[in-house]
Every structure is written in C-alpha cells, then in structure tokens.
Amino acid sequence: MKQSTKRRSSPTTEREFGGTLGASCIPVLLPLLVLFLLSVSRSPGASLLQWPPQLPPTSALWDPLAPLLLLGWFTLHAFLYLLPLGKVSEGLVLKNGTRLKYPINGFHALVISVGLLLLLLWLGVPLGSLFDLLLPLAVCATGLSFLLSFYLYISSFWAPPHALAPGGNTGNPLYDFFIGRELNPRIGNFDLKYFCELRPGLIGWVVVNLGMLMKEVELRDGASLAMLLVNGFQLLYVADALWNEEAVLTTMDIVHDGFGFMLAFGDLAWVPFAYSLQASFLVVHPVELGAAAATTIVLLNGIGYYIFRKSNSQKNVFRRDPKHPSVSSLETIATATGKRLLVSGWWGLVRHPNYLGDLLMALAWSLPCGFSHLLPYFYVGYFTVLLVHREARDERQCRAKYGQAWDAYCQRVPYRIFPYLY
Ligand SMILES: NC(=O)C1=CN([C@@H]2O[C@H](COP(=O)(O)OP(=O)(O)OC[C@H]3O[C@@H](n4cnc5c(N)ncnc54)[C@H](OP(=O)(O)O)[C@@H]3O)[C@@H](O)[C@H]2O)C=CC1
Numbered sequence: 001m002k003q004s005t006k007r008r009s010s011p012t013t014e015r016e017f018g019g020t021l022g023a024s025c026i027p028v029l030l031p032l033l034v035l036f037l038l039s040v041s042r043s044p045g046a047s048l049l050q051w052p053p054q055l056p057p058t059s060a061l062w063d064p065l066a067p068l069l070l071l072g073w074f075t076l077h078a079f080l081y082l083l084p085l086g087k088v089s090e091g092l093v094l095k096n097g098t099r100l101k102y103p104i105n106g107f108h109a110l111v112i113s114v115g116l117l118l119l120l121l122w123l124g125v126p127l128g129s130l131f132d133l134l135l136p137l138a139v140c141a142t143g144l145s146f147l148l149s150f151y152l153y154i155s156s157f158w159a160p161p162h163a164l165a166p167g168g169n170t171g172n173p174l175y176d177f178f179i180g181r182e183l184n185p186r187i188g189n190f191d192l193k194y195f196c197e198l199r200p201g202l203i204g205w206v207v208v209n210l211g212m213l214m215k216e217v218e219l220r221d222g223a224s225l226a227m228l229l230v231n232g233f234q235l236l237y238v239a240d241a242l243w244n245e246e247a248v249l250t251t252m253d254i255v256h257d258g259f260g261f262m263l264a265f266g267d268l269a270w271v272p273f274a275y276s277l278q279a280s281f282l283v284v285h286p287v288e289l290g291a292a293a294a295t296t297i298v299l300l301n302g303i304g305y306y307i308f309r310k311s312n313s314q315k316n317v318f319r320r321d322p323k324h325p326s327v328s329s330l331e332t333i334a335t336a337t338g339k340r341l342l343v344s345g346w347w348g349l350v351r352h353p354n355y356l357g358d359l360l361m362a363l364a365w366s367l368p369c370g371f372s373h374l375l376p377y378f379y380v381g382y383f384t385v386l387l388v389h390r391e392a393r394d395e396r397q398c399r400a401k402y403g404q405a406w407d408a409y410c411q412r413v414p415y416r417i418f419p420y421l422y
C-alpha cells in the first residue's frame with residue numbers, strides 16, 4: 001500500500017476525460033447510452049432525436065440465458081488464450097527493465113470461434129435469437145465490466161510501484177477506478193488487459209453481427225447486400241486486428257494506459273454492442289443497395305483499409321527494426337531518446353495516417369445503411385471524437401518524450417489526421 005500513499009498527493013498528475021466529474025458520470029452514462037442506442041436501433045422510427053427518448057421497458061433488460069451465454073463465451077476464450085498455439089512475443093521494455101511475454105494466438109481463437117458458429121448453424125441452433133437477447137447481453141456485459149473493474153482497482157494495491165500506470169494514480173478513488181491504476185494486471189501469466197482488448201469483446205462483435213444477419217435471413221428469407229457488406233467489412237477489421245496481434249503490444253492502451261473501468265467497459269460492452277449498431281439497425285430497417293453504390297462503398301472501405309494497414313505496419317516495422325529494407329530508405333529525424341521519428345512515407349503525409357484510414361472505414365460501414373436515419377452514423381461521430389481526443393493525448397505524450405524533435409516533426413508535417421484540413 002506504501003506506494004499509493006506516496007503518489008496520492010502528486011500535483012503533477014494530469015487528469016483526462018473531464019477529471020473526477022467525468023470519471024463519476026461516464027460509468028453511469030455510457031451503459032445507459034448503449035441500452036438507448038440498442039433500443040433506438042430496433043424501434044420503427046429509429047430516431048436519435050425523439051423526445052422523450054425511446055427507452056426499453058425493464059422487462060426487456062433481463063433474460064436468464066444471457067449470463068450463461070456470456071460466462072460460456074468468456075470461459076471458451078480464456079481456454080483458447082491458454083492453448084499453446086502460435087508463438088509467444090515480448091512486449092516493450094517496462095520501467096523495471098523487464099519485458100512481459102504474450103501469446104500470439106488471437107487469430108487461432110477467431111478461426112476456432114467462427115468454426116464453432118458454423119457448427120452451431122449446421123446443428124440448427126437459431127443464431128438469429130441473439131437479436132432478442134441483445135439488451136440482456138449488454139446489461140450482463142456491463143455488470144461484468146463493473147465487477148472486473150472493482151477487482152482491478154482493489155488488486156492494484158498489491159502491485160509493486162513500477163507496475164502502476166503513469167496516469168491512473170492520483171489518489172482519487174473515483175478517477176483511479178475509472179482510468180485504471182495498474183498497467184498490466186495479470187493472474188499468473190494471464191494478462192487481463194491484453195485478453196480483454198482482443199478476445200471476448202472483439203470476437204463477440206463478429207458473433208453479434210452474424211446473429212443479426214441470421215435474424216434477417218429468418219425475417220426475409222435471405223441476407224441483404226447491405227447486411228453482407230457490414231458483416232464483411234467488420235469481419236475484415238477484426239480479422240486484421242488478430243492477424244496483426246503483435247502490433248497491439250505497441251499501442252497506447254497496452255504501453256501507457258492503466259486497466260480500469262474505461263477500457264474494461266470499452267472492451268467488453270461498448271465494442272460488441274455499440275460497434276454492431278449498423279447490423280442491428282438493418283434487421284428492422286432494410287436497405288436496398290444498388291450495384292454502383294455497393295461498388296463505391298467497397299472501394300472506400302478498401303482505400304481506408306489500405307491506408308490503415310500500410311501506415312500501422314510501416315510504423316511497427318520501423319519501431320521493431322529501423323534497418324528493415326522496407327523502411328531503411330525513409331527520411332527520419334533524431335530525438336534525444338535515441339529513437340527516431342519517420343518524416344516521410346505514410347508518417348510524412350499526416351501525423352496520424354492510421355487514424356485517417358480508420359475513419360474512412362468507419363464511414364464505409366455506415367453508408368450501406370442509407371441516408372434515412374442518423375443512428376447508423378453514430379459510430380462515425382463517436383469515432384471522430386475518440387480519435388481527435390486520442391490524437392491530442394498522444395501529441396502531449398510525444399511532446400513530453402521528444403521535446404524539440406517533436407516540434408520539428410510538427411513543423412515538417414503540419415496536419416494531424418486529414419491532409420490540408422486538420
Ligand atoms: N476501432 C477503435 O475503436 C480504435 C482503433 N484504434 C486504432 O488503433 C491503432 C493504434 O492507435 P494508437 O495506439 O492510438 O496510436 P498509434 O499507433 O498512432 O501510435 C502512436 C505512437 O506512434 C509513435 N509515433 C508517432 N509518430 C511517429 C513517427 N512519425 N515515427 C515513428 N513513430 C511515431 C509514437 O510512439 P513511440 O515513438 O513511443 O513509438 C506515438 O506515441 C490506430 O490505427 C487506430 O486507428 C485506436 C483506438 C480505437
């Protein structure tokens with residue numbers, strides 16, 4: 001407990017997400033927002049602006065099957081995580097000079113999950129029933145995020161000082177619970193943050209989408225082109241994340257952020273239930289997509305994916321091996337830390353080309369839903385706010401890390417996400 005007392009009065013710890021007020025309101029408001037969005041997506045009007053807002057009756061929030069399904073899903077993924085499949089990779093060097101080991105078998109877990117789902121379909125299990133279970137499942141996933149966050153907060157007091165996250169130790173219990181005190185909480189070798197970020201929620205998103213597709217098949221004797229595009233695009237995104245699983249070890253969430261309510265809820269409830277809104281919207285609001293519109297949307301998703309993948313891979317290769325032939329000819333600037341910054345290639349176009357690609361894909365996921373409603377565009381709006389905020393956080397961290405070299409990079413590459421715009 002000693003180290004927490006020592007850090008309690010640290011006046012330099014900067015607070016994110018609106019400080020204590022944000023940390024008190026967000027855990028109440030975000031779960032309500034998920035339930036609101038889910039019930040709007042299935043209401044005939046699907047209006048986000050209707051007043052008073054469309055709220056689900058309490059009877060729609062509970063089904064005894066939901067906790068059982070969720071428990072089974074988590075157990076399956078914990079088991080797959082522990083299977084000795086794939087390689088083991090090391091994370092970045094920690095404050096105490098050590099590196100943690102991580103299993104790289106997320107893609108195996110996705111393939112096995114999809115195989116099991118196909119088996120269930122073949123056995124005649126009505127996966128479309130997931131549509132009727134979405135609200136109870138979202139309620140249970142939220143409950144699980146709270147339970148996990150309480151466990152993470154309490155267990156963090158037994159963690160050594162070097163294992164604590166830089167931003168999650170202000171001494172304010174509400175804020176620290178929200179942001180997360182410990183950087184890489186583990187039970188033995190089982191890394192809770194890494195597991196939650198990539199497995200049950202992310203693969204769960206694919207399952208929810210497939211459930212919506214099957215519901216559409218039940219209702220209309222076939223899947224629409226719009227539903228197939230949404231399912232295909234988002235499956236590609238999840239498969240890509242798991243295929244490139246090792247790259248997650250260098251993201252801000254793993255390297256810098258503690259594991260608290262924000263990430264636990266984000267991973268386990270927000271991703272599977274808010275990111276699948278387009279598919280649940282299409283179940284009740286079918287859209288007929290013409291060939292020209294579909295081709296344009298596929299092209300937009302392709303361009304977004306290309307920028308996202310190429311830029312992320314370029315930085316990962318450069319960070320792991322700056323002499324690699326694919327990056328050795330790129331122009332760089334030196335920093336006082338010994339690390340260099342790329343100033344040509346994708347990272348010379350804008351300072352966050354990967355965010356640009358991600359945002360183009362977000363738009364391509366909403367367009368199949370047409371222009372009659374605002375709800376399918378919720379993801380684009382939310383994601384723009386998330387990435388603009390994330391960019392500002394990253395910028396602050398990089399300026400603190402690299403000082404003048406970062407300023408020189410900003411001068412050389414003046415736009416953050418959108419060339420000539422922002
Ligand atoms: N779908 C979703 O909900 C979300 C998706 N994402 C996606 O996750 C991916 C990872 O994003 P995120 O972790 O935020 O950040 P980035 O992958 O963009 O990593 C930022 C880090 O990259 C390094 N860096 C920055 N500029 C340069 C440069 N010019 N040359 C070399 N290194 C540089 C710095 O770290 P250092 O120098 O220390 O290596 C910086 O802190 C993105 O594609 C994003 O779109 C993110 C959030 C949510």
Ligand SMILES: CC(C)=CCC[C@@H](C)[C@H]1CC=C2C3=C(CC[C@@]21C)[C@@]1(C)CC[C@H](O)C(C)(C)[C@@H]1CC3
Nearest residue numbers: 197198240241248251253262263265266267270271
């Ligand atoms: C509103 C709220 C609760 C926000 C929490 C934010 C989280 C939902 C996101 C923070 C960073 C994320 C990443 C992904 C999913 C969303 C969260 C958890 C990610 C796993 C998606 C797939 C990508 O390819 C990725 C692996 C780069 C990405 C990593 C960051």
